Amino acid sequence: MLLNWKQAVSDIPVAVRLRGAHALLMIIAAIAMVLVSAPTVSAADVDAVRLWRAPDHTRVVLDLSGATDFSTLSLENPERFVVDLSQSRLSASLTSLPLEGTPISRVRSGIRQGTDLRLVFDLSASVRTSVFLLPPNDTTGHRVVIDLFDKTPTAEPKPVLSVESLEGRRDIVIAIDPGHGGEDPGASGPGGLREKTVVLQIARRLENQLAKIPGFKPMLVRTGDYYVSLKNRRDKARALEADLFVSIHADAFREKSAHGASVYALSMRGATSTTAQYLADTENAADLVGGVELAEMDPMLAGVLADLSMTGTLDASLNLGALILEQIDGVARLHKKRVEQAGFAVLKSPDVPSLLIETGFISNPGEAERLATPAYQDKMARAIRRGIQSWFARQPPPGTLLAWQREQGGREVTIAAGDTLSEIAERYGVTVASIKTNNGLSRDVIYVGQTLVIPEA
């Protein structure tokens, strides 16, 4: 039935009538537009532009309201990188991007061919680029990821060859991997607490503690707020020729009551518990959130697990994990009393013993509060460090300072000003009592220049 306009409008109250009339005009306008611009392609809005700086590249992420196509163009003199998005428009500001420390001096936008969005990155240095689309996931919608790699990348950190290492007394390299980062915040807790932030803080504390111990060289796999793919994390550990890879996390579970720290190793078969399976699934999804091109995503576990060297690496991981768990037991509640196993992609190195430590559940309000405090972070780092120390004191890799000291029948330390017995015990991962027994000390008094023999841990 067709109503005459006046008749239709007079039946409804005035306020609504105005809106109704407006809506009708909009519909007419919309029909007119469709007729003019047909055939139409659904347009995408760029709702946000975000930027992260990593040591060797800069990542820009465009959040889109829908899928779109893109094309790119590199221009020289001056250096520029151009990204064109078809049927798109910019609904976000480009002025507050943190460009400091990046090769981007300015980002400009314009309309091209009436409908396309053009983004121009003015560059102060030439870069290698990679641009890709990411489909929506649980937390984000369609994204365009623009990676600008430095052409003179900061050299991959290599263990420093010291005089000792030339004489077969190298340092034991510990690759510390703070989980998540950048686009991927990891789990979230009360008050906006982010896993990526907490785990970087704990990792830094662990790095500081290990750096003070003769014979250990800690290296961080991630040093700031940017994403590193799961495969790249493993590759970095291997490039460092790490003796151990330890990935630090603080995760979430469906039930807020889930609590306790746990230590995980890779599983050759299924997961040892439903929590382990759930966490492995969550962690393995990081590449989807953090933004990794499909081609770079991990192939399945099968290939690596067929490698027999994995068996030895896995045994070492499990035994070392048990020692860390023992130490954490005194600091935090444990989720499980043994090292659990699941198919964590980040632990797939065939030749580097690898562990993933969940320092607690950030989804548990009580634990989240503790995890955010420096004192607790220090305690957690100390527990992990002690576990690592006692493992390598028992099984020093050949050619290391620790192996050499062990061959010499012990370790000697000459007391310097400011040294205390408890600090020395801490440094070598032994007890004050064992140092006293070993050196025939009846009191806690030591003096500068005194030589003590440190017992085996």
Ligand SMILES: [Zn+2]
């Ligand atoms: Zn995590």
